[in-house]
Amino acid sequence: MKNIRSISCSTQFCAVIGNPVAHSLSPAIHNAAFEELGLDFVYVACRVEDVKNALAGMRALESFRGMSITIPHKIEAMQHLDEIAAVDRSIGSINTVINVQGKLVGLGTDGPGALKAIVDAEVEIEGKNILMLGGGGASRAIAFTLARNARLGKLSILDIDENMLRELTADLKTGTDTFIQSKLLTASSLAAEMEDADIIIHCTPIGMHPNEDASLIPAELFSPEQVVFDIVYTPLETKLLTEAKSRGLKVISGVDMFINQAVLQFEHFTGVDAPVEVMRRVVLEQLGS
Amino acid sequence: MKNIRSISCSTQFCAVIGNPVAHSLSPAIHNAAFEELGLDFVYVACRVEDVKNALAGMRALESFRGMSITIPHKIEAMQHLDEIAAVDRSIGSINTVINVQGKLVGLGTDGPGALKAIVDAEVEIEGKNILMLGGGGASRAIAFTLARNARLGKLSILDIDENMLRELTADLKTGTDTFIQSKLLTASSLAAEMEDADIIIHCTPIGMHPNEDASLIPAELFSPEQVVFDIVYTPLETKLLTEAKSRGLKVISGVDMFINQAVLQFEHFTGVDAPVEVMRRVVLEQLGS
Numbered sequence: 001m002k003n004i005r006s007i008s009c010s011t012q013f014c015a016v017i018g019n020p021v022a023h024s025l026s027p028a029i030h031n032a033a034f035e036e037l038g039l040d041f042v043y044v045a046c047r048v049e050d051v052k053n054a055l056a057g058m059r060a061l062e063s064f065r066g067m068s069i070t071i072p073h074k075i076e077a078m079q080h081l082d083e084i085a086a087v088d089r090s091i092g093s094i095n096t097v098i099n100v101q102g103k104l105v106g107l108g109t110d111g112p113g114a115l116k117a118i119v120d121a122e123v124e125i126e127g128k129n130i131l132m133l134g135g136g137g138a139s140r141a142i143a144f145t146l147a148r149n150a151r152l153g154k155l156s157i158l159d160i161d162e163n164m165l166r167e168l169t170a171d172l173k174t175g176t177d178t179f180i181q182s183k184l185l186t187a188s189s190l191a192a193e194m195e196d197a198d199i200i201i202h203c204t205p206i207g208m209h210p211n212e213d214a215s216l217i218p219a220e221l222f223s224p225e226q227v228v229f230d231i232v233y234t235p236l237e238t239k240l241l242t243e244a245k246s247r248g249l250k251v252i253s254g255v256d257m258f259i260n261q262a263v264l265q266f267e268h269f270t271g272v273d274a275p276v277e278v279m280r281r282v283v284l285e286q287l288g289s
Numbered sequence: 290m291k292n293i294r295s296i297s298c299s300t301q302f303c304a305v306i307g308n309p310v311a312h313s314l315s316p317a318i319h320n321a322a323f324e325e326l327g328l329d330f331v332y333v334a335c336r337v338e339d340v341k342n343a344l345a346g347m348r349a350l351e352s353f354r355g356m357s358i359t360i361p362h363k364i365e366a367m368q369h370l371d372e373i374a375a376v377d378r379s380i381g382s383i384n385t386v387i388n389v390q391g392k393l394v395g396l397g398t399d400g401p402g403a404l405k406a407i408v409d410a411e412v413e414i415e416g417k418n419i420l421m422l423g424g425g426g427a428s429r430a431i432a433f434t435l436a437r438n439a440r441l442g443k444l445s446i447l448d449i450d451e452n453m454l455r456e457l458t459a460d461l462k463t464g465t466d467t468f469i470q471s472k473l474l475t476a477s478s479l480a481a482e483m484e485d486a487d488i489i490i491h492c493t494p495i496g497m498h499p500n501e502d503a504s505l506i507p508a509e510l511f512s513p514e515q516v517v518f519d520i521v522y523t524p525l526e527t528k529l530l531t532e533a534k535s536r537g538l539k540v541i542s543g544v545d546m547f548i549n550q551a552v553l554q555f556e557h558f559t560g561v562d563a564p565v566e567v568m569r570r571v572v573l574e575q576l577g578s
Contacts, residue, residue, distance in 0.1 A: 004293055004324055005317070005321050007293075008334070009312065009313050010311070015352075034293065049349070053346055057342055057347060057350060059342060060339040060341075060342035062335050062336040063304075063333060063336070
């Protein structure tokens with residue numbers, strides 16, 4: 001048991017910033033992990049409107065070691081950092097800041113968290129056709145990460161927002177050498193793309209609590225051997241995943257990506273391997289499963 | 290036992306900033322007090338060089354509720370706050386900042402902590418002649434606080450630094466209506482002032498660890514009925530206090546002032562009465578008594 005009385009002058013602290021931030025799971029996940037490993041860290045949550053000064057403060061406060069950044073600050077935060085990896089600049093958002101002796105280094109763990117979920121599920125991406133549904137922030141992070149970590153077959157992206165789609169496609173063509181195909185999302189484009197997709201990654205809010213009854217993909221479009229990854233994790237098993245499973249497809253839950261992004265943050269904050277099972281348990285407890 | 294796993298999105302945090310800050314007792318004192326009362330707070334320590342941005346960050350981080358400010362930032366911090374009480378502006382330094390929904394309010398608890406130590410010792414200051422030895426920051430805080438809280442007989446101040454003395458005297462004459470007398474500290478001015486002093490407050494570093502063998506006041510200058518207050522608290526009983534006690538004088542230890550300044554900070558941070566005995570116990574433990 002790590003009591004708050006053990007906090008001393010050498011304790012480092014981390015925080016999640018966002019607005020709102022009242023329902024963040026991050027304090028519970030990270031404090032449990034710090035305690036599990038006996039690390040001299042604590043983690044708090046801060047509602048923030050003024051991202052610039054929150055980051056200026058982090059730079060000035062020497063024991064403010066790490067920050068998780070959530071909505072709506074993932075894009076703006078980038079302007080106020082000292083160093084950002086090329087892949088994260090391409091993605092255009094970050095969710096993590098590390099204070100390296102007053103130098104703020106920004107990075108994203110959503111893409112790597114998704115990749116780790118795929119790898120942990122023993123799903124091979126090399127040479128495979130990936131179909132991504134939705135072209136928003138999470139989709140960008142996943143698309144860039146996959147495209148930079150493997151030679152994909154093709155990467156297809158469908159979305160209802162033509163501008164968002166055009167921008168993401170152009171950025172991916174500049175930032176990676178993957179064969180990219182993007183189309184407006186319609187019943188027929190979806191049916192066509194489902195035909196030669198090996199891995200389907202669902203990155204829209206469809207099926208998310210409180211709309212658990214919805215799924216973007218009609219079940220009759222599934223083919224055997226396809227893998228379905230839904231980044232939605234409330235509920236833990238979306239209708240999309242339930243239907244895919246019932247057809248015998250391999251599925252990956254968004255909760256794995258969520259846990260992994262926290263695991264990777266933790267490892268950046270502390271420099272040590274995260275206690276993954278403890279973190280998973282906390283997430284599942286907090287999500288009420 | 291308040292475990293760090295109980296830290297949630299509603300937890301507020303406080304920090305001491307200074308440079309260096311590695312030996313601050315504040316995290317131990319305040320966390321013990323938070324735990325004692327079951328308050329949803331944690332307290333950390335941060336080495337800080339850039340006070341301005343540390344405070345800008347505090348303003349932006351909504352759950353950053355309170356700050357203790359220590360050397361060398363007690364004066365500069367004042368420039369970056371939104372509100373400072375008149376008495377603290379006269380004193381010219383602060384040791385506490387409260388974040389009131391993004392408005393930073395600065396105040397000092399050293400003077401009130403000293404006054405409380407005197408009051409708790411059941412020493413009356415009304416109409417009494419006070420002799421202060423040393424005219425530095427702590428002395429300023431105590432002098433203004435006493436002068437604004439009672440009609441003193443006279444307030445005499447001795448120091449070896451003529452400029453510091455002149456400035457403090459002028460400020461006290463402007464900011465209070467107390468009869469002030471200041472003189473260069475010499476063996477003869479000390480002997481003369483000791484003759485009609487009722488309460489002697491020692492605010493120089495003489496006698497502080499590692500120079501425990503020193504005392505500014507020759508023991509033969511003490512008179513019965515005098516009260517001697519030494520703001521030095523390492524050692525807990527300085528040579529000055531030992532000698533005063535051995536002559537039967539009432540003494541007040543700097544540790545009481547130190548505990549009180551923390552107690553008052555705690556009450557400003559949390560809005561509830563501090564668990565004084567718990568805080569005293571932590572201070573005495575940490576000081577190795």
